[in-house]
Amino acid sequence: MGKKIANDIEIKPVPAIEKGISEEEDMNVMKYLRGEAANLEVLQDKKLKGQLALREDLYGKSAKAAAKAEKWLMPSEGGYLEAEGIERTWNIKQETIAREVDLLGSRNQYDIILPDLGPYTLDFTPSGRYMTVAGRKGHMAIVDMKNMNLIKEFQVRETVRDVVFLHNEMFFAAAQKKYTYIYDRNGTELHCLKEHGAALKLQFLNKHFLLASINKFGQLHYQDVTTGEMVGNFRTGLGRSNVLQVNPFNSVVAVGHSGGTISMWKPTSSAPLVKMLCHHGPVTALAFHSNGHLMATAGMDRKIKLWDLRKFEVLQTLPGHTKTMNFSQKGLLATATGSFVQILRDFSGSQNYSRYMSHSIAKGYQIQKLAFRPYEDVLGIGHSMGWSSILVPGSGEPNFDSWVANPFETSKQRKEREVHSLLDKLPPETIMLNPTKIGSVKPTIKKEKPAKQEIEAELEGAVEAAKKGSFKKKTKGRSKPSKVAKKKKEAVYKAKKPFLEQEAKGEGLSKKKRKNIEEENQLPRSLQRFARKRQAN
Amino acid sequence: MKVKVISRSTDEFTRERSQDLQRVFRNFDPNLRSQEKAVEYVRALNAAKLDKIFARPFIGAMDGHIDAVSCMAKNPSHLKGIFSGSMDGDIRLWDLASRRTVCQFPGHQGAVRGLTVSTDGRVLVSCGTDSTVRLWNVPVSSIMESDDSSNNSAKPLAVYVWKNAFWAVDHQWDGDLFATAGAQVDIWDHNRSQPVNSFEWGKDTAISVRFNPGEPNILATSASDRSITIFDLRLASPARKIIMRTKTNSIAWNPMEPMNFTAANEDCNCYSYDSRKLDEARCVHKDHVSAVMDIDYSPTGREFVTGSYDRTVRIFQYNGGHSREVYHTKRMQRVFCVKFSCDASYVISGSDDTNLRLWKAKASEQLGVLLPRERKKHEYLEAVKNRYKHLPEVKRIVRHRHLPRAIYKAASLRRIMSEAERKKEERRRAHSAPGSIPKEALRKRRIIEEVE
Numbered sequence: 009m010g011k012k013i014a015n016d017i018e019i020k021p022v023p024a025i026e027k028g029i030s031e032e033e034d035m036n037v038m039k040y041l042r043g044e045a046a047n048l049e050v051l052q053d054k055k056l057k058g059q060l061a062l063r064e065d066l067y068g069k070s071a072k073a074a075a076k077a078e079k080w081l082m083p084s085e086g087g088y089l090e091a092e093g094i095e096r097t098w099n100i101k102q103e104t105i106a107r108e109v110d111l112l113g114s115r116n117q118y119d120i121i122l123p124d125l126g127p128y129t130l131d132f133t134p135s136g137r138y139m140t141v142a143g144r145k146g147h148m149a150i151v152d153m154k155n156m157n158l159i160k161e162f163q164v165r166e167t168v169r170d171v172v173f174l175h176n177e178m179f180f181a182a183a184q185k186k187y188t189y190i191y192d193r194n195g196t197e198l199h200c201l202k203e204h205g206a207a208l209k210l211q212f213l214n215k216h217f218l219l220a221s222i223n224k225f226g227q228l229h230y231q232d233v234t235t236g237e238m239v240g241n242f243r244t245g246l247g248r249s250n251v252l253q254v255n256p257f258n259s260v261v262a263v264g265h266s267g268g269t270i271s272m273w274k275p276t277s278s279a280p281l282v283k284m285l286c287h288h289g290p291v292t293a294l295a296f297h298s299n300g301h302l303m304a305t306a307g308m309d310r311k312i313k314l315w316d317l318r319k320f321e322v323l324q325t326l327p328g329h330t331k332t333m334n335f336s337q338k339g340l341l342a343t344a345t346g347s348f349v350q351i352l353r354d355f356s357g358s359q360n361y362s363r364y365m366s367h368s369i370a371k372g373y374q375i376q377k378l379a380f381r382p383y384e385d386v387l388g389i390g391h392s393m394g395w396s397s398i399l400v401p402g403s404g405e406p407n408f409d410s411w412v413a414n415p416f417e418t419s420k421q422r423k424e425r426e427v428h429s430l431l432d433k434l435p436p437e438t439i440m441l442n443p444t445k446i447g448s449v450k451p452t453i454k455k456e457k458p459a460k461q462e463i464e465a466e467l468e469g470a471v472e473a474a475k476k477g478s479f480k481k482k483t484k485g486r487s488k489p490s491k492v493a494k495k496k497k498e499a500v501y502k503a504k505k506p507f508l509e510q511e512a513k514g515e516g517l518s519k520k521k522r523k524n525i526e527e528e529n530q531l532p533r534s535l536q537r538f539a540r541k542r543q544a545n
Numbered sequence: 546m547k548v549k550v551i552s553r554s555t556d557e558f559t560r561e562r563s564q565d566l567q568r569v570f571r572n573f574d575p576n577l578r579s580q581e582k583a584v585e586y587v588r589a590l591n592a593a594k595l596d597k598i599f600a601r602p603f604i605g606a607m608d609g610h611i612d613a614v615s616c617m618a619k620n621p622s623h624l625k626g627i628f629s630g631s632m633d634g635d636i637r638l639w640d641l642a643s644r645r646t647v648c649q650f651p652g653h654q655g656a657v658r659g660l661t662v663s664t665d666g667r668v669l670v671s672c673g674t675d676s677t678v679r680l681w682n683v684p685v686s687s688i689m690e691s692d693d694s695s696n697n698s699a700k701p702l703a704v705y706v707w708k709n710a711f712w713a714v715d716h717q718w719d720g721d722l723f724a725t726a727g728a729q730v731d732i733w734d735h736n737r738s739q740p741v742n743s744f745e746w747g748k749d750t751a752i753s754v755r756f757n758p759g760e761p762n763i764l765a766t767s768a769s770d771r772s773i774t775i776f777d778l779r780l781a782s783p784a785r786k787i788i789m790r791t792k793t794n795s796i797a798w799n800p801m802e803p804m805n806f807t808a809a810n811e812d813c814n815c816y817s818y819d820s821r822k823l824d825e826a827r828c829v830h831k832d833h834v835s836a837v838m839d840i841d842y843s844p845t846g847r848e849f850v851t852g853s854y855d856r857t858v859r860i861f862q863y864n865g866g867h868s869r870e871v872y873h874t875k876r877m878q879r880v881f882c883v884k885f886s887c888d889a890s891y892v893i894s895g896s897d898d899t900n901l902r903l904w905k906a907k908a909s910e911q912l913g914v915l916l917p918r919e920r921k922k923h924e925y926l927e928a929v930k931n932r933y934k935h936l937p938e939v940k941r942i943v944r945h946r947h948l949p950r951a952i953y954k955a956a957s958l959r960r961i962m963s964e965a966e967r968k969k970e971e972r973r974r975a976h977s978a979p980g981s982i983p984k985e986a987l988r989k990r991r992i993i994e995e996v997e
Contacts, residue, residue, distance in 0.1 A: 438583035
């Protein structure tokens with residue numbers, strides 16, 4: 009389809025001024041086409057070809073309509089930060105930004121200082137409306153970010169290692185000292201998940217309703233939160249790890265290990281899908297871009313690496329430590345060491361990340377967790393003295409979709425969405441490295457015929473090996489030079505034989521044989537074998 | 546320095562008054578919707594399952610006849626009326642909405658074999674084994690709506706006595722003529738007591754007759770000598786004829802492609818023919834396990850319904866080799882006649898157990914008025930199901946039909962037999978000179994000869 013649109017544009021006499029605009033629109037259309045169209049030219053079936061062509065046409069139309077809607081109907085524009093003159097974006101202070109932006113924006117910049125209850129971790133709902141925070145020493149809270157309302161705050165008087173929202177703000181799970189617990193938004197303990205053990209990190213797979221956890225012993229658990237069934241329980245076999253991250257593109261869970269490897273898991277197989285050595289030394293942080301092609305890893309070897317997950321290749325290596333990392337919806341990467349936050353950005357669109365913004369919180373605060381707030385230009389920071397929030401222009405998606413994640417959701421809408429998301433709950437089998445494979449046809453594997461030169465080279469190698477082979481020293485004249493020579497000759501012949509046979513089979517048959525085969529074909533099929541026998545005699 | 550951050554004021558994104566609709570914003574960015582295909586697949590699977598849950602095609606039975614229902618006729622000018630004739634000579638007019646008899650005609654001495662309604666919907670023509678053709682006045686619609694007229698008996702407009710028993714009757718789609726099938730094919734006019742024309746080709750009895758919906762002067766008949774004949778009223782002699790290996794019980798023309806017709810055959814199959822090219826069938830519709838007794842096309846021309854001696858009603862695509870749907874109940878006996886309703890959404894079957902049965906044409910369709918959102922949802926689910934219909938799980942659920950044990954067994958036996966036949970043919974071919982046993986398609990194999 010893409011081809012066809014390109015042709016259309018070529019045919020149309022486009023004025024030079026409008027050319028830029030149409031090109032931009034074309035690019036947007038490509039975004040909505042979701043990949044290239046199938047090649048219909050190779051199809052033999054005319055009826056099928058017609059049907060598919062019609063469908064491709066429809067896809068093209070809908071992509072065009074979506075691109076047009078994006079151009080004209082989107083209510084808001086994204087944020088930006090542009091430096092003028094000699095100033096640099098990474099030198100601009102948060103206070104300066106706060107002075108420039110409107111009141112609503114500047115409200116998102118604050119520090120909450122809670123010095124007693126230890127490093128804080130935090131999590132946002134997919135719509136970015138609610139935040140849950142948990143202090144290491146047992147302090148947990150849910151905050152409505154729209155009006156900065158503290159919905160509930162309570163103390164469990166136990167170590168809390170991680171906290172994560174379930175499918176909506178009504179429930180959240182916390183990894184505590186011995187077990188994992190599920191609480192509702194009033195702070196009522198609903199479940200104690202003993203099977204997870206002392207979990208270090210939690211992740212929730214939104215579409216599958218699976219709670220994934222990694223515990224002290226390096227065991228990965230998947231539990232279905234709708235039925236309570238334990239879907240998967242795997243030993244990673246690579247030791248204790250507290251780096252766990254789910255890839256939002258395909259719901260594959262990645263675990264970073266102390267040996268520098270990263271393993272990727274799905275709940276239906278006990279062996280990892282991918283095991284890749286990323287760092288020399290322990291992996292400290294892991295983050296996935298929402299388009300699923302980009303992964304960022306950081307290790308104790310003072311390196312931050314960006315990986316292309318389609319080829320499993322390093323795209324870029326940056327120096328630096330980081331304890332936590334996060335990608336924003338628009339692809340900004342936040343890293344943190346100590347009390348220093350750095351935000352990287354891909355300016356050129358060629359996945360080449362460079363410095364965009366930086367921010368230091370008060371000295372001595374140790375940053376524990378970074379999380380971009382979805383649909384807002386805000387970065388939440390959980391640290392040893394509470395939590396803070398800073399403005400990062402251009403990080404959030406400016407336009408939300410009411411049917412995907414709505415920050416202004418009413419309780420009735422929330423209830424409806426819960427029902428719909430439960431109806432669309434995906435089975436765990438749909439987690440795979442390439443989720444677009446579902447419904448496609450497995451291509452037939454073609455056996456490659458080796459080239460003639462390759463065969464010859466192989467033959468030579470085999471002959472050489474046979475010649476060089478040594479023989480056992482034997483008595484009673486069996487190791488006489490003549491005998492040895494004979495043996496060698498035999499060995500060479502043996503090595504050559506399969507190649508020669510192969511050649512004979514492949515080569516054209518002699519005239520006589522061809523004639524015989526023709527004769528055979530004249531006979532009914534059941535009698536053909538007798539014709540062959542006669543030939544043998 | 547230029548800076549802007551996203552700031553959404555609540556007023557802009559929520560409704561002003563509580564009576565207003567909630568505001569909806571769309572962003573079609575694929576990055577916001579991950580795993581779209583998996584979600585669509587799950588929706589398709591759920592839609593297929595829901596279809597199975599809601600598949601309740603049987604609406605109701607209409608009882609009243611005291612003998613097997615032998616024939617039915619739709620009224621082209623009245624949607625909810627249907628006529629039925631039974632083996633004891635009784636003719637009734639039914640109201641499909643209330644499923645009651647509206648009018649009862651005194652009928653024939655013997656069995657009623659054919660019923661048809663004139664183009665304007667005013668005159669009902671019936672014929673039977675008592676060698677008479679009777680014309681009846683169809684009561685006007687005001688009577689149909691009144692409730693207390695179930696025993697409203699009417700006198701025939703005319704009774705034409707003829708020499709032989711009749712097997713079928715059909716009225717022209719556009720015109721005043723009707724044709725009867727018996728010892729020969731007779732063409733009648735409403736006002737004449739004797740046929741205006743008769744055709745004969747061979748000595749055998751014609752058992753069904755149907756006029757072409759596009760060309761009013763062309764009609765197709767099938768006879769007990771296993772032939773299908775096409776007549777043209779403008780010619781003195783019949784036009785074309787094919788002889789098949791087994792008898793054809795009934796014929797139906799495709800109303801949207803009037804050159805095509807489908808023949809319901811005694812050998813459990815239906816054969817779709819192009820009337821211009823009778824040397825091979827366009828499609829063979831298999832699935833019944835006993836003789837197909839009657840066939841009727843949907844007004845859309847995309848599907849047709851068949852009733853069979855194996856006590857089932859099946860719905861086929863006009864170009865599909867196997868049935869889309871099979872309907873059966875424990876109480877339904879041999880089906881002698883079937884009709885598609887004039888709005889293509891219901892199927893009526895008349896069977897040996899003296900009842901007419903009303904079925905939905907789409908088993909899981911929601912009846913009644915649909916809200917636009919409901920309709921959109923149904924359309925979406927249909928599209929998703931169509932997209933993933935080839936995946937094994939979806940296919941299994943969509944294809945599955947529960948069959949009575951007798952039919953299930955008969956179907957598997959037939960499958961074994963046809964497989965054995967195919968194998969035998971293959972072996973025979975392997976043991977004879979190449980080319981001496983040509984392969985012949987089933988579409989051609991069942992035709993013995995074509996006569997012009």
